[in-house]
Amino acid sequence: MENHLMLQKVIVVSVALFLFWKIIKHIASFLKVEKEPLRVLITGAAGQIGYALAPMVARGVMLGPDQPIILHLLDIQPAAEVLNAVKMELIDAAFPLLQGVIATTDVVEACMGVNIAIMVGGFPRKEGMERKDVMSKNVEIYKAQASALEKHAVENCKVLVVANPANTNALILKEFAPSIPEKNITCLTRLDHNRALAQISERLDVPVGDVKNVIIWGNHSSTQYPDVNHATVTTGSGEKSVRQLVADDQWLNNEFITTVQQRGAAIIKARKLSSALSAASAACDHVHDWVLGTPKGTWVSMGVYSDGSYGIQPGLIYSFPVTCEKGEWSIVKGLKIEEFSRKKMDATAKELMDEKSFAYSCLK
Numbered sequence: 001m002e003n004h005l006m007l008q009k010v011i012v013v014s015v016a017l018f019l020f021w022k023i024i025k026h027i028a029s030f031l032k033v034e035k036e037p038l039r040v041l042i043t044g045a046a047g048q049i050g051y052a053l054a055p056m057v058a059r060g061v062m063l064g065p066d067q068p069i070i071l072h073l074l075d076i077q078p079a080a081e082v083l084n085a086v087k088m089e090l091i092d093a094a095f096p097l098l099q100g101v102i103a104t105t106d107v108v109e110a111c112m113g114v115n116i117a118i119m120v121g122g123f124p125r126k127e128g129m130e131r132k133d134v135m136s137k138n139v140e141i142y143k144a145q146a147s148a149l150e151k152h153a154v155e156n157c158k159v160l161v162v163a164n165p166a167n168t169n170a171l172i173l174k175e176f177a178p179s180i181p182e183k184n185i186t187c188l189t190r191l192d193h194n195r196a197l198a199q200i201s202e203r204l205d206v207p208v209g210d211v212k213n214v215i216i217w218g219n220h221s222s223t224q225y226p227d228v229n230h231a232t233v234t235t236g237s238g239e240k241s242v243r244q245l246v247a248d249d250q251w252l253n254n255e256f257i258t259t260v261q262q263r264g265a266a267i268i269k270a271r272k273l274s275s276a277l278s279a280a281s282a283a284c285d286h287v288h289d290w291v292l293g294t295p296k297g298t299w300v301s302m303g304v305y306s307d308g309s310y311g312i313q314p315g316l317i318y319s320f321p322v323t324c325e326k327g328e329w330s331i332v333k334g335l336k337i338e339e340f341s342r343k344k345m346d347a348t349a350k351e352l353m354d355e356k357s358f359a360y361s362c363l364k
């Protein structure tokens with residue numbers, strides 16, 4: 001009899017504890033309805049990439065559909081009125097995730113407390129200009145903005161440099177913001193990566209989402225090396241190598257490479273302006289995958305500080321294949337590199353070394 005009463009008590013207490021735990025969990029989830037907003041800086045926000053990028057970020061394309069955002073928009077004084085109009089339109093769009101917009105020409109106010117900085121501001125390349133031509137104008141800007149970010153952004157701020165010359169601007173930013181961890185400073189080569197995926201998709205007439213693991217090595221310039229040697233297509237009968245499916249090495253080793261290398265110039269020729277919607281979309285892809293992770297078995301291309309992998313000298317921001325997990329990127333190691341690729345990887349590294357010396361000679 002006593003045992004029976006004891007058992008009843010144990011059951012009653014267990015049920016009560018279970019219900020209590022359920023109620024606490026429910027209250028906790030009720031109170032924690034929203035994530036803390038993240039502050040995203042876009043420099044050059046009155047420009048054409050800024051105009052495409054700001055609404056994408058505010059809609060959740062970059063950081064996910066449940067991540068509130070406060071946008072910090074920076075441009076220079078002559079663009080202040082246009083910048084304010086961008087702010088007005090962002091307000092008018094009534095994006096549910098957008099909790100605030102700071103539009104300013106003050107670099108300190110712009111950098112204050114930012115979690116993510118997308119550096120688009122700068123002087124863009126016009127028809128007939130090479131990236132080197134815009135370098136002297138841009139390295140000074142990146143030197144100045146580096147110190148503002150270092151002093152005023154959050155400690156673990158992630159930086160993506162879009163403005164050209166993207167790799168070298170990122171390197172200047174890294175050099176002049178020594179307290180920002182070097183892992184946090186990257187440049188955009190995802191547009192080239194996406195262009196390469198798209199060329200393969202068109203050639204094979206397969207959905208672009210089924211093509212993966214192309215690589216952009218090196219500089220975001222016409223010396224970049226778009227490499228398909230490890231790329232695959234998901235088919236009904238498993239993963240197939242792009243090289244086998246295309247079955248045309250002549251095309252892959254020539255026209256494919258130059259088309260991707262020259263795509264930016266082709267858009268400028270046709271539009272009289274450089275790529276903007278595809279650049280904004282690629283910037284979202286870059287930060288999205290960096291923060292939220294790459295899918296299992298998939299890598300992407302990012303311009304990152306070289307650790308000497310694949311014989312690329314440290315001291316350059318070079319585009320490598322990377323996977324991302326928990327907000328950290330890692331270079332994909334151990335890929336086999338044959339002679340043809342080696343030469344192209346070294347040529348683009350050489351251009352980056354020359355750009356680096358030229359950039360330093362431009363600094364006052």
Ligand SMILES: NC(=O)C1=CN([C@@H]2O[C@H](COP(=O)(O)OP(=O)(O)OC[C@H]3O[C@@H](n4cnc5c(N)ncnc54)[C@H](O)[C@@H]3O)[C@@H](O)[C@H]2O)C=CC1
Binds near residue numbers: 043046076079276
């Ligand atoms: N990495 C990539 O894949 C790509 C890079 N780009 C580069 O992105 C950059 C921006 O391109 P667009 O938006 O088309 O140019 P844009 O000329 O339309 O906009 C640039 C904006 O930057 C502003 N700006 C200039 N100096 C500034 C400063 N010190 N601080 C803040 N803002 C400043 C300008 O006033 C302008 O509003 C260019 O350098 C372009 O070459 C463009 C496409 C792809």
Ligand SMILES: O=C([O-])CC(=O)C(=O)O
Binds near residue numbers: 125164264275
């Ligand atoms: O070529 C340019 O100046 C714009 C750019 O970087 C691209 O479209 O890849």
